[in-house]
Amino acid sequence: MVAYDGSHDAKLALRWVAEESLRTGAPVRVLAVNELLAPTWGGVGGTIVVTETYVRDCSELLGEAEKELADLGVTDVTTQTRSGNVVDEMLHAADHASVLVVGSRGHSAAGEALMGSVSQHLARHATCPVVVVREPRDATSRRIVVGIDGSVTSMAALDFAVRRAEETGETVVAIHGWRDHVASADVWSSEPRMIEIQEHELLLAESLAGMRSEHPDVRIEHEAISVAPEKCLVDASAHASLVVVGSRGQGYFRGLLLGSVSQAVLHRAQCPVVVVR
Structure with missing residues (x-):
């Protein structure tokens, strides 16, 4: 409709x-x-x-x-x-x-x-x-960007993106961004920082594992970046045909119907956006 x-x-x-x-x-x-x-x-x-x-x-x-x-x-x-x-x-x-x-x-x-x-x-x-x-900034792009945070709605967004790419032949780019909070222990050792990065990379890998096996013909790229997720997705939208996000993620307040990341992407993305439940 x-x-x-x-x-x-x-x-x-x-x-x-x-x-x-x-x-x-x-x-x-x-x-x-x-x-x-x-x-x-x-x-x-x-x-x-x-x-x-x-x-x-x-x-x-x-x-x-x-x-x-x-x-x-x-x-x-x-x-x-x-x-x-x-x-x-x-x-x-x-x-x-x-x-x-x-x-x-x-x-x-x-x-x-x-x-x-x-x-x-x-x-x-x-x-x-x-x-x-909205008018895409890059009208020639063949990349579908999808935000991943491990939530149920982000997995629904990933499923939407992969199924679409299966029909269109586009590449799916799964992005997991997070706000970087440097631990005080990092002054003395890089170990806490490395553990945090590995945890985020593991979350992304686990989210994609099933999709890659179920949709072997779809090219899926992924990035885990210690940058605020809304900034990652908005920046990636400059060279995307579509951005797909879940309606709310892991960090939403109880009762919130649209997460802050989804709202920010809707306002600032440089291509069409899909909000999935």
């Missing part, structure tokens, strides 16, 4: 979905939401004024999206219009989608850019993987 609002990034998302549909044969569902802006209350000199509810009509956008997909060769398309809160309607409509695709920045009813609101909310709450599409 692709959310479409006519913005530049929504058109990028539409093209991304078209490529996926042509590659996999999956049908496409396009959703446009007639966004409602709540009434505004105000008053001067004791007089209460209530403005009318504002509705941004998106019905014409569906025809535009359908034509764009047809021009790209995609014919198995259904369209749908809903009215209400954009995020709520998208989440409800995506309940039975295999993946939800949105542009990085869209338009609200007031015409404002929406990174950090719609995209972030969908990445937090959707029950299926969410793809946030």
Whole structure:
């Protein structure tokens, strides 16, 4: 399912979905939401004024999206219009989608850019993987970068990346980064530091072992780097076709729906990002 609002990034998302549909044969569902802006209350000199509810009509956008997909060769398309809160309607409509695709920045009813609101909310709450599409810095890249921290969701992200690479022939680059905390004992000996590095390298190797045996035809590279994971992934995204992250990792606070690393990557990555649960 692709959310479409006519913005530049929504058109990028539409093209991304078209490529996926042509590659996999999956049908496409396009959703446009007639966004409602709540009434505004105000008053001067004791007089209460209530403005009318504002509705941004998106019905014409569906025809535009359908034509764009047809021009790209995609014919198995259904369209749908809903009215209400954009995020709520998208989440409800995506309940039975295999993946939800949105542009990085869209338009609200007031015409404002929406990174950090719609995209972030969908990445937090959707029950299926969410793809946030933006123009890649390196359009020729054949590398899928995936963040690994040993959590259940990072393993789901790795599985997503490897299965995709199995179909596309791309290389998977598994990156495990960590914030470096130098122990006081390092002043006298390098042993504690070496033990810490070996533990991180072991975590990465164990995470990849099963995938390499189950998907022998996929080229999997790996890097363990003592740099904050969000920085590792954002830097790697400059030469990636896609970055895949779990919705939350080992260090998330109880009840947090989207981890700090995932949020940082969504904001700063230089290619499309997939958030997997």
